[in-house]
Amino acid sequence: MCGIVGYIGNKPAKDILLNGLSKLEYRGYDSAGVAIRNENGFDIIKSKGKLENLKNKLKDKNLFGTCGIGHTRWATHGEPTEFNAHPHNSYNENVVVVHNGIIENYLEIKEKLVTYGYTFYSQTDTEVIAKLIDFYLNETNQNPIQAISKFMLRVTGSYALAIMFKNLKDEIYVARKDSPLIIGICNNENFIASDVPAILRYTKDVYYLDNYQMAKISTNSTIFYNIDGMEVKKKLTHIQMDLSSAEKNGFEHFMLKEIHEQPEAIEKTIKSLVKNEDIFLDRTGITNDFLSKIENIFIIGCGSAYHVGITLKYVFEKLANINVQVDFASEFRYRNPVLLKNTLLIVISQSGETADSLAGLKEAKKQKVPTLGIVNVVGSSIAREVDYVLYTLAGPEISVATTKAYSAQLVAGYLLAIKLAECKNKINQITRKELIKDVIEIPDKISVILKRQNEIQMLSSKFVNVKNIFLIGRNIDYAVVLEGSLKMKEVSYIHTEAYPAGELKHGTISLIENNSLVIGSISNINLAEKTFSNMLETKSRGAILLGFLTKDIRSTICDYVFEVPQINPLFANSLVIVPMQIMSYYLSVLKGNDVDKPRNLAKSVTVE
Ligand code: M6R
Numbered sequence: 001m002c003g004i005v006g007y008i009g010n011k012p013a014k015d016i017l018l019n020g021l022s023k024l025e026y027r028g029y030d031s032a033g034v035a036i037r038n039e040n041g042f043d044i045i046k047s048k049g050k051l052e053n054l055k056n057k058l059k060d061k062n063l064f065g066t067c068g069i070g071h072t073r074w075a076t077h078g079e080p081t082e083f084n085a086h087p088h089n090s091y092n093e094n095v096v097v098v099h100n101g102i103i104e105n106y107l108e109i110k111e112k113l114v115t116y117g118y119t120f121y122s123q124t125d126t127e128v129i130a131k132l133i134d135f136y137l138n139e140t141n142q143n144p145i146q147a148i149s150k151f152m153l154r155v156t157g158s159y160a161l162a163i164m165f166k167n168l169k170d171e172i173y174v175a176r177k178d179s180p181l182i183i184g185i186c187n188n189e190n191f192i193a194s195d196v197p198a199i200l201r202y203t204k205d206v207y208y209l210d211n212y213q214m215a216k217i218s219t220n221s222t223i224f225y226n227i228d229g230m231e232v233k234k235k236l237t238h239i240q241m242d243l244s245s246a247e248k249n250g251f252e253h254f255m256l257k258e259i260h261e262q263p264e265a266i267e268k269t270i271k272s273l274v275k276n277e278d279i280f281l282d283r284t285g286i287t288n289d290f291l292s293k294i295e296n297i298f299i300i301g302c303g304s305a306y307h308v309g310i311t312l313k314y315v316f317e318k319l320a321n322i323n324v325q326v327d328f329a330s331e332f333r334y335r336n337p338v339l340l341k342n343t344l345l346i347v348i349s350q351s352g353e354t355a356d357s358l359a360g361l362k363e364a365k366k367q368k369v370p371t372l373g374i375v376n377v378v379g380s381s382i383a384r385e386v387d388y389v390l391y392t393l394a395g396p397e398i399s400v401a402t403t404k405a406y407s408a409q410l411v412a413g414y415l416l417a418i419k420l421a422e423c424k425n426k427i428n429q430i431t432r433k434e435l436i437k438d439v440i441e442i443p444d445k446i447s448v449i450l451k452r453q454n455e456i457q458m459l460s461s462k463f464v465n466v467k468n469i470f471l472i473g474r475n476i477d478y479a480v481v482l483e484g485s486l487k488m489k490e491v492s493y494i495h496t497e498a499y500p501a502g503e504l505k506h507g508t509i510s511l512i513e514n515n516s517l518v519i520g521s522i523s524n525i526n527l528a529e530k531t532f533s534n535m536l537e538t539k540s541r542g543a544i545l546l547g548f549l550t551k552d553i554r555s556t557i558c559d560y561v562f563e564v565p566q567i568n569p570l571f572a573n574s575l576v577i578v579p580m581q582i583m584s585y586y587l588s589v590l591k592g593n594d595v596d597k598p599r600n601l602a603k604s605v606t607v608e
Pocket of ligand 1: 302303305348349350351352354357400402403486487490603605
């Protein structure tokens with residue numbers, strides 16, 4: 001999704017903005033631009049496509065301004081053209097704006113502004129922002145805070161804004177609602193960004209802007225305001241993330257690096273919750289008494305986070321014998337979800353900023369049920385909206401395709417399920433200890449798989465030209481093939497479908513033809529024969545069979561097998577997903593795709 005950077009200080013802004021934008025590239029974008037102050041106003045330079053195009057345009061330009069804003073745009077309103085790229089401005093560059101988010105009522109506002117003589121050059125909602133603020137600037141006798149505040153009261157939707165005014169040379173203004181924005185503080189210079197990696201190189205001390213807040217940023221000061229224009233004090237946060245986590249460290253792609261970081265991400269998450277073989281949720285604010293009263297669980301999320309929810313449904317049901325429902329956040333909010341008494345709503349999100357998940361969460365809060373977030377990004381919108389937050393400690397995830405965050409979410413969920421089962425007296429002490437031990441062993445077992453990366457690379461090279469891949473599994477194996485299928489299609493662009501093994505014969509089997517690849521995941525010996533039978537049904541129609549099996553399961557029918565270490569079937573997803581991730585990665589590399597930034601996708605989807 002879109003990215004924002006800003007700089008005000010004593011150094012030329014150009015390189016700082018470009019560097020910041022390059023660190024936001026992973027979020028996905030299709031055009032980019034900067035506005036840099038000059039003696040009379042601004043140099044506004046934009047380009048379609050990769051940041052490289054913008055860099056080339058800026059290469060020979062002598063821009064020495066020490067104040068500027070920049071943006072990477074992921075098109076929502078209007079095509080990815082130079083006209084639609086940010087920054088946008090009111091007439092005469094009186095107001096120059098970059099924006100993340102969506103203004104829902106922009107058309108209606110645009111019509112009004114036209115009646116006041118404003119004309120528009122782009123199809124974007126952001127141009128409307130620049131002009132509306134300009135309009136209010138005139139109405140408020142050129143008072144920027146009052147003008148922005150009036151804008152905030154007038155619009156609906158979401159926004160993070162960085163704004164420069166032609167006549168206020170030493171200041172940048174920011175405002176936010178439902179889209180993240182941080183201000184990085186340094187000596188004699190300040191930074192603005194929509195995401196930490198953009199400014200990590202310069203500072204780790206940041207302010208998180210809250211909803212309906214504004215700030216006036218100059219070289220030496222940052223003043224915060226609430227929507228009434230009253231000054232507010234905010235707490236400075238020191239970010240723990242280090243610079244290397246936003247670098248590739250010798251790996252060819254972030255995706256591969258992050259696949260290899262999984263043992264560490266999982267171990268850190270486990271260590272934050274397990275002490276002396278017992279699970280402690282104190283950090284989340286959740287008490288044993290609270291858990292003992294929970295009778296229903298509702299999980300929402302999008303994409304891979306939703307798949308974690310599906311996996312956890314099986315785990316919660318099995319261990320805590322509790323009713324669990326899982327829904328796509330984007331669907332949950334538009335139906336009539338009935339959240340029964342004593343329901344815990346769990347929202348899962350790596351970024352903590354996914355618009356659908358955030359909206360689903362707000363819907364649940366209206367029904368006054370307690371909410372828990374399993375979130376990776378500290379201080380993100382979801383983390384701040386939920387009643388309780390269980391942080392995964394996966395560290396920053398740059399590749400659009402999630403890997404380590406997914407794995408960390410799984411273990412956080414397993415531990416929550418064990419704790420819930422304990423609090424509801426559904427498991428005895430011995431079982432609890434065994435389960436915790438099983439979870440603790442996951443990182444080492446993943447490391448064993450990672451050492452066999454070459455085998456999967458070899459397998460991938462055999463399948464790079466297949467047109468369709470069908471992935472099947474039963475029970476928890478169905479949950480893992482959902483994720484494996486998403487991973488493969490998003491980075492390799494090969495059409496894949498995931499099905500419960502028994503469901504294929506109810507229609508989809510008609511698509512199987514000679515050389516279709518069917519992948520079966522089997523980690524529960526009790527269900528193995530059934531899934532093998534379903535695989536055989538496809539083999540007799542020409543399919544090639546690849547099995548991802550746990551060590552105890554023997555196949556006589558698969559053409560290819562990749563064996564993962566033995567594990568409690570409840571937690572098998574954590575292992576089986578790893579070869580699927582590696583296979584997705586190599587299919588993408590072999591096809592020459594942009595692995596970390598697959599086409600049309602964005603890292604954090606902050607629009608509905
Ligand atoms: O940041 P979130 O976990 O809320 O993101 C949810 C999905 O957008 C995300 O998992 C997406 O499906 C990934 N690209 C999958 O790799």
